[in-house]
Amino acid sequence: MSTISETPAIGLTHGGSEDTGLGHRGPESKSIVVPYGFWLFVLSDMVLFSALFATYASLVNATDGGPITNQLFDRKLVAIETVALLVSSFVCGLAMITAKRKNMAWTQGWLLLTGLLGLVFLSIELYEFAHMIGEGAGPQRSAFLSAFFTLVGCHGAHVTAGLLWLGTMMAQIWAKGFRQDIIRRLLCFSVFWHALDIIWVAIFTIVYLIGTLP
Amino acid sequence: MTEHDPELLNVAPGQPHDSMLSETISYVVGLGLALLLTGVSFWVASTGVLWGPGVAVGLVVLAIAQMGVHLVFFLHITSGPDNTNNVLALAFGVLIVFLVMIGTIWIMAHMNANMMTDPALMNLQMQR
Numbered sequence: 001m002s003t004i005s006e007t008p009a010i011g012l013t014h015g016g017s018e019d020t021g022l023g024h025r026g027p028e029s030k031s032i033v034v035p036y037g038f039w040l041f042v043l044s045d046m047v048l049f050s051a052l053f054a055t056y057a058s059l060v061n062a063t064d065g066g067p068i069t070n071q072l073f074d075r076k077l078v079a080i081e082t083v084a085l086l087v088s089s090f091v092c093g094l095a096m097i098t099a100k101r102k103n104m105a106w107t108q109g110w111l112l113l114t115g116l117l118g119l120v121f122l123s124i125e126l127y128e129f130a131h132m133i134g135e136g137a138g139p140q141r142s143a144f145l146s147a148f149f150t151l152v153g154c155h156g157a158h159v160t161a162g163l164l165w166l167g168t169m170m171a172q173i174w175a176k177g178f179r180q181d182i183i184r185r186l187l188c189f190s191v192f193w194h195a196l197d198i199i200w201v202a203i204f205t206i207v208y209l210i211g212t213l214p
Numbered sequence: 215m216t217e218h219d220p221e222l223l224n225v226a227p228g229q230p231h232d233s234m235l236s237e238t239i240s241y242v243v244g245l246g247l248a249l250l251l252t253g254v255s256f257w258v259a260s261t262g263v264l265w266g267p268g269v270a271v272g273l274v275v276l277a278i279a280q281m282g283v284h285l286v287f288f289l290h291i292t293s294g295p296d297n298t299n300n301v302l303a304l305a306f307g308v309l310i311v312f313l314v315m316i317g318t319i320w321i322m323a324h325m326n327a328n329m330m331t332d333p334a335l336m337n338l339q340m341q342r
Contacts, residue, residue: 028224031226032224032225032226034226035226035227035228035229036224036226036227036299036300036303038227039226039227039228039300039303040303043303043304043306043307044307046307046311047307047310047311047314050310050311050312050314050315051314051318053315054314054315054317054318054319054322055318057315057318057319057322058318058319058322058323075256075259075260079256082252083249083252086245086248086249086252087245089284089288090241090244090245090288093230093241093244093288094238094241096228096230097230097234097237097238097241100230101234187226187228187229190228191227191228191289194228194284194288194289195289197284197288198281198284198285201252201277201280201281201284202277202281204255205255205273205274205276205277206274206277209255209256209259209273210259210270210273210274212259213259213266213269213270214262214266
């Protein structure tokens with residue numbers, strides 16, 4: 001890991017620059033630093049979720065005589081949720097492409113579709129939660145259910161926050177146009193939205209699929 | 215050269231490519247691969263053809279593969295020199311995530327095994 005001594009060599013290999021990456025160039029522009037800082041936040045968010053996953057894995061058998069995973073989860077609903085969030089993530093990427101070309105109508109359209117698909121996901125999740133609580137399988141029933149609602153609910157809260165952010169971004173693009181700072185915020189939003197989809201991959205695999213194996 | 219183009223050596227995570235075509239292809243390929251891996255995951259979980267005890271491991275492998283697809287095709291995290299900072303941050307994040315998850319699961323499983331030998335005791339103390 002002797003990165004420092006190798007840096008000039010890397011600089012020479014790529015683009016013929018003699019830049020050491022350390023001095024005279026100064027800090028990167030805001031369009032790099034801001035999304036990078038946001039990337040660090042997203043990674044710390046993943047660390048947060050890893051703690052919730054670990055808690056869930058430790059408590060998944062602590063059902064206190066209450067319902068177990070196989071009795072609670074409906075794979076069909078989860079499949080619809082998964083596809084909705086995945087396509088939402090994809091459409092968010094299309095919105096980024098059109099936003100880069102400063103195309104207002106397409107950007108707003110793709111962002112609206114992103115939000116609607118996010119809303120589909122959130123509605124199904126809330127329906128599932130309401131259904132479980134109605135059956136007496138609320139978070140206070142057992143340690144397993146507490147861990148389940150904490151983990152999946154935390155992801156749902158992130159999606160809710162993402163939808164609010166998305167609405168704000170649509171309004172800002174509409175009112176202020178494709179200014180550089182607005183584009184930066186939009187890029188951060190897309191990173192956030194893609195990251196939520198990555199966390200959902202872990203949730204549907206660990207909680208729903210492995211939880212409902214025969 | 216770099217003074218005129220300060221973004222030459224670094225790109226932000228999630229930053230779209232310059233070419234609209236390659237960018238769109240990246241997202242479409244990503245979507246296709248992600249849908250494929252999701253479909254395989256759901257199939258693996260519901261089919262009876264596969265060896266039972268291996269299914270859970272297979273699902274975890276599929277999930278990790280799909281996360282990789284998301285990172286590469288949606289977040290544009292690559293192995294290129296302009297991505298070094300993003301990859302190093304990601305590597306550190308992944309390290310902490312694995313330490314927290316494996317460490318917790320390992321320790322808690324051992325505690326369960328060593329401290330609660332009697333299932334009746336587990337019912338009293340653990341399962342609430």
